[in-house]
Amino acid sequence: MTTSSVAAPDAPAKSRGGARVAVQKFGTFLSGMVMPNIAIFIAWGLITAFFIETGWTPVGVLGGFGETNGVANIGLVSPILTYLIPLAIAFQGGRMIYETRGAVVGSIMAMGVIIGANGTIMILGAMICGPLGAWLIKQIDKIWDGKIKPGFEMLVNNYAAGILGFVLALIGFFWLAPLFKLIAEGLGAAVKFLVDSSLLPLASVIIEPAKVFFLNNAINHGVLDQLGAQQVQESGKSILFLLEANPGPGLGILLAFTFFGVGIARSTAPGAILIQFFGGIHEIYFPYVLQKPVLFIAVILGGATGVATNVAFQSGLVAPASPGSIIAVLTATAKDSYVGVILSVVLSAAVSFAVASFFLLASRKRDLANGGGDMSAAMAKLQANKGRDVNAATSGLLGNNTPRSEEETEAAFGGVGSGTATATRVESVVFACDAGMGSSAMGASVLRNKVKKAGIEGVTVVNKAIANLDGTEDLIITQEELTDRAKQKNPNAQHVSVGNFMNAPQYDQVVDQLKNQ
Incomplete structure (x- = not known):
C-alpha cells in the first residue's frame, strides 16, 4: 500500500509537529x-509504608533501622x-535496544554507576547506561558479524560482551x-x-499541558521518579509523585462537560469519569481539553491548586501512583498525608x-447554535495540523451522517490504501498508545466486543505501545496526537485517528469495513 496525497501533511505541519513527536518518542x-x-516500585512502596520507622507497622529488620544482635539492620x-x-x-x-545480550551488558555498565x-x-544513570551499553555491544557485534569461524561463535560472543562489560563498569x-551524582544533587x-520558596505549584504550567500532548513521560519517568525516590529514602514520602498523578484536574474537566458541555462531549463525559478517576487512565480526558484549548487554563490552575495544597500540608506518596487512579494514589499515600492528599485531589478538581x-457556559449558546461549534473548530484545527480532510476524518465524531465519497473514506482511515479503505484485507487491528497499557487496552476491549457481536471471525484486536509496532499490523487506531508517530512506525498500515478511545464513532466504521471485506 502507498500513502495517497490526501494524507500527506504539508511541510509546515511536519515542522510544527516534528519537535513534539521527537519529545513524545523520547x-x-x-x-x-x-x-x-x-x-x-509498588512493592517497594508498600514495604516502605508499612515497615520504616515512621510507617504503619515499623519493623527494624525490614525497614532498615535499629540493630539485630548488635549489627545494624540493612532492611529491604x-x-x-x-x-x-x-x-x-x-x-x-538494554533489552529494548539489543534484546537479552544488550540487557546484560547495559546492566553491567549500570552496576558500575550504581556502586x-x-x-x-x-535511576537516571540506569536509564542512560542500560541503553548505552546495549548500543555499544550491538555496534561491536557488527564488526565481526559473519566473519567468525564455525565453532568459535560462543567463545567470541561471550568474551566480547564480558570484556566490554568490564571496561564499561570501570x-x-x-x-x-x-557526573550522574552531581546531576542528581543539582536537580x-x-x-x-522550589519547595522552600513555595514555587513548586508553577511546575503545573509545564506538566499539565505536557500530559495532554502526551509529553509527560520524559518529565515524569526521567526526572520525577528519581527525585521522588530519593526524597522517600530521606523523609519517607515525596510530593513529586503527585505532580503528574493527581486525578483531580482531569476529574474537574469531565465534570464540567457532564453538566455544561454539549453534544457528544457531554454524553460521553460521565462514563469517562469512571475510567479516569477510578481506572487511572488520564488519556481519556485529553480530547475534551483539545476540543477547547482555553481549558488548558483550567487544568493548569487545578494542578497548581493540588500541588499548593500538598505543599501546605507537607503531604506526599511513598511510591509512584501508576496508573493515576484515586485508588492507587490513596494506596501509596504516606501515613501522615491522607488529609493533604485527599484535599489536594478535591480542591484541584x-x-x-x-x-x-x-x-463552557460562556460559549454554550454559540456551541448549541453550531451543533458543537467549538468542538468542530478544534477538530478541524487538529486535522489541519496533520494535513487531513477534517470533514472526512471526523465526520462520524461530529455527527455528520452524509454519505462519504471514496476519497473521503480513504481520508477518514488515514489516507492509506489503493483507492479505498477496504482495498487490503484487514486481519490485525492494533490499538496503539504511549505505553501500550491503559487507554489502548480499553479501546481494544471496546472494539473487540463490537467485532464479536458482529460475528466477525479471523480478525485479532490487540493493544500495543507505539514503540512496539513492528510493521505487521493491518489497521492501527490511535488518538489524534499520536497518529504521526504510529505512521512513522508502520507507514503501510491503514491508520484511524480517534478523539476518544472509549466511545469513538469510527469503531462502527471499522466494523463495517471488516464485515464487508
Missing part, C-alpha cells in the same frame, strides 16, 4: 524502561531502591557515577529551592471544574 522510550518495572527499603530498581530499569532499557555513586539513587564507576537542590465551567 518520553515513550523512558516510559518503556520504567512501566514494566512499576510492580517493583534501601537495597531495593539502590540496586534492584535501577538494575531492572537498566536491564529493560560508584555510593548510595545516591541512580568507566561507570570512575567517571560517569560522579534535588532545584526541587528543594473543584478549581478545574469551576474554571472549565466558566468557559
Whole structure:
C-alpha cells in the first residue's frame, strides 16, 4: 500500500509537529524502561509504608533501622531502591535496544554507576547506561558479524560482551557515577529551592499541558521518579509523585462537560469519569481539553491548586501512583498525608471544574447554535495540523451522517490504501498508545466486543505501545496526537485517528469495513 496525497501533511505541519513527536518518542522510550518495572516500585512502596520507622507497622529488620544482635539492620527499603530498581530499569532499557545480550551488558555498565555513586539513587544513570551499553555491544557485534569461524561463535560472543562489560563498569564507576551524582544533587537542590520558596505549584504550567500532548513521560519517568525516590529514602514520602498523578484536574474537566458541555462531549463525559478517576487512565480526558484549548487554563490552575495544597500540608506518596487512579494514589499515600492528599485531589478538581465551567457556559449558546461549534473548530484545527480532510476524518465524531465519497473514506482511515479503505484485507487491528497499557487496552476491549457481536471471525484486536509496532499490523487506531508517530512506525498500515478511545464513532466504521471485506 502507498500513502495517497490526501494524507500527506504539508511541510509546515511536519515542522510544527516534528519537535513534539521527537519529545513524545523520547518520553515513550523512558516510559518503556520504567512501566514494566512499576510492580517493583509498588512493592517497594508498600514495604516502605508499612515497615520504616515512621510507617504503619515499623519493623527494624525490614525497614532498615535499629540493630539485630548488635549489627545494624540493612532492611529491604534501601537495597531495593539502590540496586534492584535501577538494575531492572537498566536491564529493560538494554533489552529494548539489543534484546537479552544488550540487557546484560547495559546492566553491567549500570552496576558500575550504581556502586560508584555510593548510595545516591541512580535511576537516571540506569536509564542512560542500560541503553548505552546495549548500543555499544550491538555496534561491536557488527564488526565481526559473519566473519567468525564455525565453532568459535560462543567463545567470541561471550568474551566480547564480558570484556566490554568490564571496561564499561570501570568507566561507570570512575567517571560517569560522579557526573550522574552531581546531576542528581543539582536537580534535588532545584526541587528543594522550589519547595522552600513555595514555587513548586508553577511546575503545573509545564506538566499539565505536557500530559495532554502526551509529553509527560520524559518529565515524569526521567526526572520525577528519581527525585521522588530519593526524597522517600530521606523523609519517607515525596510530593513529586503527585505532580503528574493527581486525578483531580482531569476529574474537574469531565465534570464540567457532564453538566455544561454539549453534544457528544457531554454524553460521553460521565462514563469517562469512571475510567479516569477510578481506572487511572488520564488519556481519556485529553480530547475534551483539545476540543477547547482555553481549558488548558483550567487544568493548569487545578494542578497548581493540588500541588499548593500538598505543599501546605507537607503531604506526599511513598511510591509512584501508576496508573493515576484515586485508588492507587490513596494506596501509596504516606501515613501522615491522607488529609493533604485527599484535599489536594478535591480542591484541584473543584478549581478545574469551576474554571472549565466558566468557559463552557460562556460559549454554550454559540456551541448549541453550531451543533458543537467549538468542538468542530478544534477538530478541524487538529486535522489541519496533520494535513487531513477534517470533514472526512471526523465526520462520524461530529455527527455528520452524509454519505462519504471514496476519497473521503480513504481520508477518514488515514489516507492509506489503493483507492479505498477496504482495498487490503484487514486481519490485525492494533490499538496503539504511549505505553501500550491503559487507554489502548480499553479501546481494544471496546472494539473487540463490537467485532464479536458482529460475528466477525479471523480478525485479532490487540493493544500495543507505539514503540512496539513492528510493521505487521493491518489497521492501527490511535488518538489524534499520536497518529504521526504510529505512521512513522508502520507507514503501510491503514491508520484511524480517534478523539476518544472509549466511545469513538469510527469503531462502527471499522466494523463495517471488516464485515464487508
